[in-house]
Amino acid sequence: MIFDALRKVFSKGQPQPAAPVGVDSVPIAPPASPIQQPQPTVSMQHTAPKLHNAMWPGLVGKGTGEGQEPPISLERMLDLTAAAEVNGARFEGIDYFLFFPHTDPDASDDELRRIADLVASKGLKIGSLVAPVWPGTVGDSAMGNAEQRTKFISAVQKACRIAKVFNEHGVRQYGVIRIDSADSPSHWSLNPTANTKKIALTFREAAKVAEDYGERLAAEGEICWAGMHGWRSMLNTLEEVGRPQTVGFQADLAHTYLYLLGYNAPEQALLAPGYSEAEFWAAYTTMTDALRPWTIDFHVAQNDGQVKGAGSHDKTGKHCPADDPNGKLDIVKCSSYWLKDAAARGIQHICWDGCMFPNATLETQETWNTILDTMLKVRATAGWS
Numbered sequence: 001m002i003f004d005a006l007r008k009v010f011s012k013g014q015p016q017p018a019a020p021v022g023v024d025s026v027p028i029a030p031p032a033s034p035i036q037q038p039q040p041t042v043s044m045q046h047t048a049p050k051l052h053n054a055m056w057p058g059l060v061g062k063g064t065g066e067g068q069e070p071p072i073s074l075e076r077m078l079d080l081t082a083a084a085e086v087n088g089a090r091f092e093g094i095d096y097f098l099f100f101p102h103t104d105p106d107a108s109d110d111e112l113r114r115i116a117d118l119v120a121s122k123g124l125k126i127g128s129l130v131a132p133v134w135p136g137t138v139g140d141s142a143m144g145n146a147e148q149r150t151k152f153i154s155a156v157q158k159a160c161r162i163a164k165v166f167n168e169h170g171v172r173q174y175g176v177i178r179i180d181s182a183d184s185p186s187h188w189s190l191n192p193t194a195n196t197k198k199i200a201l202t203f204r205e206a207a208k209v210a211e212d213y214g215e216r217l218a219a220e221g222e223i224c225w226a227g228m229h230g231w232r233s234m235l236n237t238l239e240e241v242g243r244p245q246t247v248g249f250q251a252d253l254a255h256t257y258l259y260l261l262g263y264n265a266p267e268q269a270l271l272a273p274g275y276s277e278a279e280f281w282a283a284y285t286t287m288t289d290a291l292r293p294w295t296i297d298f299h300v301a302q303n304d305g306q307v308k309g310a311g312s313h314d315k316t317g318k319h320c321p322a323d324d325p326n327g328k329l330d331i332v333k334c335s336s337y338w339l340k341d342a343a344a345r346g347i348q349h350i351c352w353d354g355c356m357f358p359n360a361t362l363e364t365q366e367t368w369n370t371i372l373d374t375m376l377k378v379r380a381t382a383g384w385s
Contacts, residue, residue: 046383049342050174050349051375052127053081053368054299056097061356069359074102075118077362082122084368089376091368093125095175095351098159099132105158109165116169126166127175127349128218128250128297131159133182141183142202143195143226149202152182156206160213174348176218176297177210178250179203180225181237185264188226192233199227200240207246216346218250218297223264223307230265231256231287238294248296248345251338252353253329254303254319259287263307288337296345298338299353300378302327319354321367322374332377339382350378 058072081091098105103115119126132155133139139155140148159177166172181188181199188195203219210217219238223229227237234249241247260283262269270283304326306318320327339347352371361367 045385046379047385048383049298049339049347049379050092050125050127051372051379052093052095052125052349052351053077053084053091053371054095054097054351054353054355055102056130057354057357057362059097059099059102062359071101072359072362074115078119078122078124080362080365080368082124083365084372086369086373086376089372091124091372091375093127093349094119095128095130095178096126097130097132098162099137103162105132105138105155105162107162112162112165113169116166116171120169120171125174126172127351128178129159129163129166129175130178131155133179135182139182141187141226142179142181143183143188143198149198149205152202153205153209156217157209160210160215163215164213176216176248176250178218178220178297179206180220180222181227183226184224185226185229188229192227196227196233196237196240199237200242203237203241203247204243207241207243211246216245216296217247219247220250220252220255221259221291222252222255223258230262230268231259231270231291232268233265234259235290235294244294249291249294250297250299251291251295252299252301253331253334253338254299254301254353256287256291257303257329258307260284284334284337292338292340293345295338295342296347298335298342298347298350300331300335300350300375301353302329302331304328319356321354321357321361322352322371331374332381335378336382339378342382343384350375 055074055077058074058077062069062071064070078094081094084091096103104111116126131139133142133152135141137155138151138158140151142149142152156177156179163172163177203217206217219228219234221228221231221234228234238247238249260269260271270286271279302320302322302324303318304320304324305328322331352375354371
């Protein structure tokens with residue numbers, strides 16, 4: 001799926017997978033009027049949640065194929081993150097995808113400790129880790145045959161082992177292991193009931209592995225993943241898993257906006273084209289009231305009302321710069337809906353996610369300063385001390 005082509009990026013002199021290619025976009029009808037970003041009116045002195053930046057924007061959509069931009073190294077992404085500054089405030093950590101070219105999922109403990117040293121040397125912590133569950137990485141479909149599902153569990157085990165090394169080093173003190181179903185809504189739709197049960201069975205087996213390591217698993221709500229492609233389908237899958245102490249939800253502002261519109265689940269749409277602001281917030285309340293109790297990991301993001309696909313990756317919520325004039329979300333207010341009672345759910349950090357930005361955008365320091373400024377406003381409004 002998402003990283004089928006990662007095999008062309010070189011690491012240790014061997015060909016490794018490259019990120020997907022062939023990006024296209026499909027517009028979605030915008031609201032009747034843009035939602036404006038308010039300025040926070042509360043104290044900027046909250047110290048929680050910690051503010052993290054994702055490393056995978058340096059990988060997703062990058063590669064060595066024709067028309068692709070090259071991946072951005074882990075160290076360069078760390079440098080850009082560490083250099084961001086707003087009135088003396090800085091990012092406090094990173095979230096991290098456990099695959100090439102940033103990480104060998106089978107790296108030795110010594111190699112992993114060197115990565116931990118590198119991150120710590122930039123004044124950063126490691127938070128949530130993305131398990132390489134997709135076909136073409138380590139894993140395979142969570143609703144596939146026995147062999148495929150065994151690969152999925154193996155990917156979770158490898159992620160938990162790496163987490164253990166980072167935890168023992170001290171660079172990681174909080175966060176979850178991120179997963180998804182690693183299959184498509186179209187495949188799922190051939191037998192929704194049976195496939196949801198199979199995904200849930202795989203997630204329960206993965207939960208046993210995670211519990212052995214003292215970890216929790218967060219299933220990313222995204223319209224391109226089977227059984228997770230609509231807000232109600234996501235809720236049904238979580239309830240079928242039935243392990244709320246170990247398996248929860250990862251909410252991403254860009255992806256969950258597409259839930260409201262029902263892009264891959266029209267029967268679950270909560271908004272129609274041309275919706276009013278009042279209709280938006282009523283729908284947002286319905287969705288967040290249903291999914292917030294399950295939410296254990298959170299991504300701050302922006303969406304401009306489009307979906308985007310890359311290579312074999314199905315179309316999904318398009319991430320946009322924090323200050324994109326076409327952004328449809330009031331980032332600060334939307335975040336407050338998800339972060340209500342977040343500390344009680346074990347959330348200790350939040351992360352910015354901005355996949356598929358051009359390298360020129362990623363390499364511009366002001367991009368990260370603007371993102372950090374937005375994250376600080378989220379914490380000022382919805383944070384705690």
